[in-house]
Amino acid sequence: MPENICINCKKYLEKIRKYIDLKENEVDTLTKPRRTLMFSFPVPMDDGETKIFTGYRVQFNDARGPTKGGIRFHPDADLEEIRTLAFLMALKCAVVNIPFGGAKGGVIVDPKKLSKNELEHLSRAYIREIFKFIGPDRDIPAPDVNTTPQIMAWMMDEYEKIKQANAPGVITGKPIELRGSKLRDIATSLGGAFILREFMKAKKLKPEETTIAIQGIGNAGGNVAKILSEWGYKIVAISDSKNGIYNEKGLDIKKVLSYKKEKGNLIGIDEKEVSNKELLELDVGVLIPAALGDQITKDNADDIKAKIILELANGPTTPEADTILDKNNVEVIPDILANAGGVVVSYFEWVQNSMNYYWEEDEVKEKLEKIMINATKEFEVNCASYKCNMRDALHILAINKILAAEKLRGIH
Numbered sequence: 001m002p003e004n005i006c007i008n009c010k011k012y013l014e015k016i017r018k019y020i021d022l023k024e025n026e027v028d029t030l031t032k033p034r035r036t037l038m039f040s041f042p043v044p045m046d047d048g049e050t051k052i053f054t055g056y057r058v059q060f061n062d063a064r065g066p067t068k069g070g071i072r073f074h075p076d077a078d079l080e081e082i083r084t085l086a087f088l089m090a091l092k093c094a095v096v097n098i099p100f101g102g103a104k105g106g107v108i109v110d111p112k113k114l115s116k117n118e119l120e121h122l123s124r125a126y127i128r129e130i131f132k133f134i135g136p137d138r139d140i141p142a143p144d145v146n147t148t149p150q151i152m153a154w155m156m157d158e159y160e161k162i163k164q165a166n167a168p169g170v171i172t173g174k175p176i177e178l179r180g181s182k183l184r185d186i187a188t189s190l191g192g193a194f195i196l197r198e199f200m201k202a203k204k205l206k207p208e209e210t211t212i213a214i215q216g217i218g219n220a221g222g223n224v225a226k227i228l229s230e231w232g233y234k235i236v237a238i239s240d241s242k243n244g245i246y247n248e249k250g251l252d253i254k255k256v257l258s259y260k261k262e263k264g265n266l267i268g269i270d271e272k273e274v275s276n277k278e279l280l281e282l283d284v285g286v287l288i289p290a291a292l293g294d295q296i297t298k299d300n301a302d303d304i305k306a307k308i309i310l311e312l313a314n315g316p317t318t319p320e321a322d323t324i325l326d327k328n329n330v331e332v333i334p335d336i337l338a339n340a341g342g343v344v345v346s347y348f349e350w351v352q353n354s355m356n357y358y359w360e361e362d363e364v365k366e367k368l369e370k371i372m373i374n375a376t377k378e379f380e381v382n383c384a385s386y387k388c389n390m391r392d393a394l395h396i397l398a399i400n401k402i403l404a405a406e407k408l409r410g411i412h
């Protein structure tokens with residue numbers, strides 16, 4: 001039997017072991033998820049047939065609170081990826097000081113190939129598989145790649161039906177009409193934009209002089225393009241999974257977003273075409289990977305020309321690529337800080353659900369900004385004292401917090 005262990009997490013830990021000592025049981029705590037669920041489950045299709053899907057939910061660490069993290073629907077979802085992402089969620093929640101541990105879930109499926117009806121059946125069936133292990137005080141799922149507020153609504157409804165109870169706090173990222181939080185839809189992007197703004201301020205770099213390339217035009221990529229262009233940054237390139245567009249004078253983001261909304265892709269738009277690979281290698285001020293993981297690898301890291309990378313996606317840079325980027329003096333603002341705005345507003349949603357009292361947009365925005373800025377200040381101290389890059393500094397900060405909580409609970 002293979003061990004319940006996360007291989008990538010070991011790689012991350014190796015990088016920080018030169019700065020902090022970790023005992024064997026601490027390494028085990030940080031590489032072996034507390035619970036790994038893997039299941040096959042039937043879903044009725046529109047043609048009357050039943051299809052069997054594979055699903056996962058990994059609850060990595062709950063020392064700091066109930067586990068928290070999204071569910072992705074993707075044809076390439078796999079257990080090692082989900083484990084790594086669950087580990088990163090535990091770190092992310094520690095970095096922004098919200099009282100959660102880390103989890104992640106997924107289903108191997110291409111949701112674009114399902115009808116709305118089939119998608120609903122799949123979402124509800126997934127919850128029936130994991131309902132015993134989740135709950136507002138145990139594990140709280142949320143949206144991730146290809147999962148939407150509508151899917152969260154079906155999932156919450158299924159859970160409430162099984163439990164015969166009102167339990168909105170079981171899941172976050174719900175629609176506003178169903179006890180979601182204001183701004184949750186753009187929270188990942190807004191949080192990332194706050195982080196970039198602070199970073200650029202410290203470097204005395206002006207928005208209008210900063211060119212940006214964004215890989216991805218989904219929830220994270222599309223919204224960050226909108227926010228940053230409204231703040232005066234020059235977005236010169238953006239892409240979806242099929243292709244990208246480039247205009248060195250700056251794209252009209254409003255036009256691009258409405259084209260994408262109307263046509264479903266960027267094909268035929270009146271701008272120069274670039275491939276996703278070319279987009280990553282453009283000579284821009286800031287590169288924002290906002291799509292899938294493993295985009296910057298040892299094969300293309302040397303070709304990256306941007307000097308700043310804001311990781312809005314989860315795990316877009318492999319540990320091997322990180323070493324190369326470091327050598328080339330590329331500053332990477334890591335995922336667990338850059339995209340933490342999503343889970344921060346998820347936390348706000350969960351708090352509002354438990355109070356049954358809902359905040360206005362301004363209040364959510366102000367609270368998010370405060371948390372993101374405080375997190376930046378906290379880890380900068382680590383960067384200075386360990387003289388390491390931002391990823392290592394954030395990982396040290398988060399891991400120390402998780403281990404402190406474990407110690408207080410009795411793991412010595």
Ligand code: GLU
Nearest residue numbers: 069070142143144343346
């Ligand atoms: N899927 C998002 C993330 O990776 C949000 C998770 C959440 O809100 O729980 O951070």
